[in-house]
Amino acid sequence: MRNISVIIKKQIKDTIKNRVVLIQFILFPVMTLIMENAIKLDGMPDAFFTKLFSVMYMGMAPLTAMAAIISEEKEKNTLRVLMMANVAPWEYLAGVGIYVWTICMAGAGVMATGLEKENILFYLLIMGLGFVISIVLGGCIGIFAKNQMVSTSLVMPAMVILSFGPMLALFNSTIEKVAKFLYTQQMSVLLNKMSFDKGIGESIIIIVINAAVFIMLFFIAFRKKGLE
């Protein structure tokens, strides 16, 4: 446990210094606050920007941050130093994962200020679950990528599909048919419903399948490449 808390502490310290990751964490919460307060059109659904940006945040921030942190440590050979100092790979991944999840949840907390009070808990639950899946996928990319350049080239298409898929699905029915197989699209459906009432069975199944596939990919990547 001590090593996990050391990794978390290290990452928290690095948050302010690492602008690439910092921007990922604060961009959407800040944009949500601005848009929700600045743009109010007749007929616009409640918390439109909060819901739209939340799904983009879910598919972008944890994925990019996780992959960037791991690949940077691999590229600069600091990960090997940690391993030689007896930090187990799972401790490192858990530390970074917990850190990314916590910071993203703080961001989601900021975004939730635009919601009705009774919806906040549901919203945070959905966001928390979505962050976990994105973190697993980001970890998977971080493990596969040799360096930051490879990591960026792998993260970019995944991020575009996961973040922009649900938004583009709003405007195009063909994209919607394809995007419905993404966990981010189903999270978007759940956020629009804001409840676990009837008709969420399909969403839950797709989310569970997405999570299972990414967890499997993560273990395959870890077994094949390890952390070095």
Place this chain on the structure above:
Amino acid sequence: MIQCKNVYKSFADKTVLSGVNFDIPSGEIFGLLGPSGAGKTTLIKILTGQLSFEAGSVITLGKKVERLTGEDKKNIGIMMDEFGVYERFSCVENLQIFADIYGIPHSKIKQTLEMVGLQDAMRMPAMNLSKGMRTRLQLARVFLHSPKLIFLDEPTSGLDPQTMKSIHRIILEKKRTGITIFLTTHNMEEAAALCDTVALLNEGVIVEMGAPQEICRKYNHQKKIKLHLSSGEDLELKHGKESATEISRLFEAGNIETIHSSEPNLETVFLELTGRKLQEDV
């Protein structure tokens, strides 16, 4: 402290280490000399359990290297050229991470940074450090948890002579505390100045091993003495009775300015044994 018996290692079809044998007693500085690509870094990785090997046995800290536990590894410090530092963190912040991992009080960080001469750069981000300062920071990280066994992979490679000397001083100070140091280098002067024992490694084979002075004496085939006389003349005399008489005469006359034996240095010995220079790639 380390026993390496008949170790073989190959990558694909290339044999990197072939029947490597040596024993390193506690408190000694053991130097592994060889040109780039000789297998020095591979051997460090094997001795520290980072890399598996095909045949032979390695005992590190009294245990088979494959059975070293996390607790055992706390007694090992490794500095490899390829190891990085956290660029955005200051020297203190870099060491804080490892102090926390090893459960060491933060008060020891300042002391360790002072020991390596980084007291004035404690708050400086690692990205602004010079190569020499960065090496010192890596040394500080190695010494922070007071390990019993330290591996230093080419610790002074690419450093200026002044920084190199200060790092030598730090290494010798540490030796006095009783720790064992395994050092790789292709700098024969460094090996001669620091090591109790050196092994000359060429293409994965140890071609000679012993105390640096002993090795040099062993390959002193010429057995000559070089004199520089006060007249400015240089004189070379072969070992023997006649030369002794001549030297005695010159001494009595006060004509000798300097006198040197002519045994080869480690570089020359390596060249004689392998036909290669230690620093051929530098």
